[in-house]
Amino acid sequence: MTTEDSRYEAVRSRDARFDGVFFLGVTSTGIYCRPSCPAVTPKRENVRFHPTAASAQGAGFRACRRCRPDAVPGSPEWDVRADVVGRAMRMIGDGVVDREGVAGLAARLGYSARQVQRQLTAELGAGPVALARAQRAHTARVLLQTTTLPVTEIAFAAGFASVRQFNDTIREIYDATPSGLRAARRGGLGSAGPAPAAGDDGAAATGAGPYAGVPLRLAYRGPYAAGRLLDFLARRAVPGIEEVRGEAPARTYRRTLALAHGTGVVEVDERTGGTASGRHGWLDARLRLTDLRDLTTAVQRVRRLFDLDADPYAVAERLGGDPALGPLLAADPGLRSPGAADGDEIAVRAVLGQQVTVAAARTLAGRLVAAHGKPLPVPDGALTHLFPEPGALADAPLDELGMPGSRKRTLRTLSAALAGGRPPGAEGVAGAGGRGPVVLAPGADREEAVRALLALPGIGPWTADYVRMRALGDPDVFLPGDVGVRHGLAAVGAAPAAADRWRPWRSYALHHLWNAARPRALEENT
Template sequence: MHTDRDRCVRAVRSKDARFDGWFFTAVLTTGIYCRPSCPVVPPKPENMVFHPSAAACQQAGFRACKRCRPDTSPGSPEWNRRADLVARAMRLIADGVVDRDGVPGLAARLGYSTRQIERQLLAELGAGPLALARAQRAQTARLLIETTRLPMAEIAFAAGFASIRAFNDTVREVFALSPGELRTRAPEPTTPQTTAPGRTRAATPGTLTLRLPFRAPLNPDNLFGHLAATAVPGVEEWRDGAYRRTLRLPHGPGVAALAPKPDHVACRLTLADLRDLPVAISRCRRLLDLDADPVAVDDQLRTDPVLAPLVDKAPGRRVPRTVDGAEFAVRAVLGQQVSTAAARTHAARLVTAHGDPVDDPEGGLTHLFPAPEALAALDPAALAMPRTRRTTFTTLVRELAEGGLHLGVESDWRETRSRLLALPGFGPWTVDVIAMRALGDPDAFLPTDLGIRRAAAGLGLPATPAALTARATAWQPWRAYAVQYLWATDSHPINFLPV
């Protein structure tokens, strides 16, 4: 995108927010960089230089605009619709791997040399993994400075900086303000948090409230409806207008509360360790598919006259994803050939017996979903399911626990599909639903799904899986989003925002 100069200039002149996160505009005369929708008067085209990432702007010596705050724009949709090396690396960097394990750790997770990764990131993004991670640390630091009253030393280490000096230097370089000046300019954080009309709750220690931006439009009905309708008791719940769930994070447990608003998603995070803040934000954004480009998706699906009325009626549907690929795969197996209620019951039993307890003073969350290692150690005879599905379950958790199967953000979609199909009891439906929601493949399709077949019949689409798949080639590369529009023709609770 950033190499198409004419298109970038048009986007900046029209202040088109759809391109926020796709590219950044660096202004030669002011030394600042902006998002395309910056409200200030656009500079002359000859003074604009376009970069593919905030890190590239910072590395070129530009500071972030104080008006449009480009470091807080939605992430590029590129990293969620691709499965090549650069996209997988970007997802891992957002998940905090470089801060925890360094560039060698990033390379090990991807199976490439550090030199290969640095070369490809520099070629496409204008910045290497260290610079990209540094830009993320700067944004985390700014968030903590502006929304908490934590001492600056605690913020520095929570954001991932190795020293106070590195923290101070980076903040000054990126924002042209000292940490203290950033805090002075920010609104005073509010201590009480409203839970319902007439009730307030004091902020819990380690709790942060923030806004998650997205590209409009966003239809929250199927997104939050799906998460609420399939919620596993103890791990997830719908409470006070928000979807809440526990998070297994690198440095300890956390709880996220997510509520849809007209122009953002309200996010409240309670963390055992503030170093997990960027990881928690990244996983919440991925769960809600907030970095999608709904205009591109809907424009493609509208080319089919059958889907066009569905899109026009409720544009901006997202794909509900997951915060933990291994967890979702286990739940997909539990849900094979049973109702949603039965799948929730099976999962709740596993959670009570094998999940790690958590303390949730705000609601009814009690456990983390069990890790594969815990599930691999259980007695298969204790599983209340048919023998064949029991075999499927035990094989899956053993592969996950022993490292033979990876379902993280770094997964190669094609290779992972092949590995899943080789497991006993894994047919196309199970593999595709894992690809769609755990791996994040935007083109995953479920032609054998009962809900999809009912929707197809009602809309006059082909009835057989093979014929429907052939028809769906026109929806590529967004077939996972077509699934959401087809599912929405049913009256199942997954399609409605809870009250």
């Protein structure tokens, strides 16, 4: 999709593969759409292409009420790219601009606010404030159309500074008042009427407050191997913070979330919804938050955990024709590479999993949660705690783990590096003071994170790369020394050198190899 002509061909064919990759503004109607919008294809001379929804909004286009372009999966480009723009987009998605402003975003990136503004505007047609504003508007629409919360509460929960700013933004982007947008919801609040558009993140249920829950439809593109991903998470579910209920293919994954303003519990169903074509789809989810200001951040963290912004078409194009991996992709279309709800948690769990089985690592993590995790304000079934904060582990004796002393020292050293040098309000900012911390927050520099991890005693290449793949969402990680990978390579008759053919999607190749390995080998990797 490098030329406007090729983009227009995608629009003419209503190709859903490119939903979220670019948007089109129609000058004759003043609206912008996703490429797969079912409306009549506009004339070529009336179409303007935009890399982001914020860019289209900044050019004066309103969101289409038919295809709801703000509800598409995010562009997979931001997962692949490790440059400033890619990192900035991941940080904005996590709510950094809402919490810390443009200055905070720039500090995390190591650039001036002016440089960040210039680079984002040049590539995306919108600066950080406009990008965050588009995200706030989307969050507001979700709350308006899926809960019965008062409009004033929604304004501040979505991150707006004032009700007036909220009203003006909704009118500008959706050409409707907040009350009108709520009334226009399909079927009406509390109704079991027609389902929202495919891939939308609305739902037919309602909420009566933070603990009543916000129902969501988490959009993804292409095929999605939900069963495989639930298998992966279920094998590693840590007691107290995670659980998987039910039986396949109707399981529900549940976990706790530590967020900026409070705590949360998320539930994600294994069953997928979508169209017969398979090009649109969603996972049904529910979020219960102590503070609705955390909604946007919570949604983005769940999306990263479930790898919902991936591009399975690009992965299949690279790996599907490979003699070793082709049959695996045909058997498991849409296999995802699970990410993380919290990067620090994944790093600690990776150390716990060194040289032990998955089951043993899960047991150790459960002991750690019980001894050092922060209890939820109100237990939610089997979910009772948040994963321990690094600061709580840095000086802990960790006797409850029963691990060798060297492993406990590694865990304390890592925890100190994760927590070190972070003054209040500057969580995750490199160089904030003291020793340079290991930064695993969304948008962190991947190369710098790996270098910092490898500098710690007891952290080797396997641990650092595993953390890079899951905590930082790198789609191009390979673990040649992993036991499961070696068994998978043997099963498909490939040598480790074959991995060079699988760039830039080696993380997906790795998961296919794990699934091809013997069951016992699967239990031997974290």
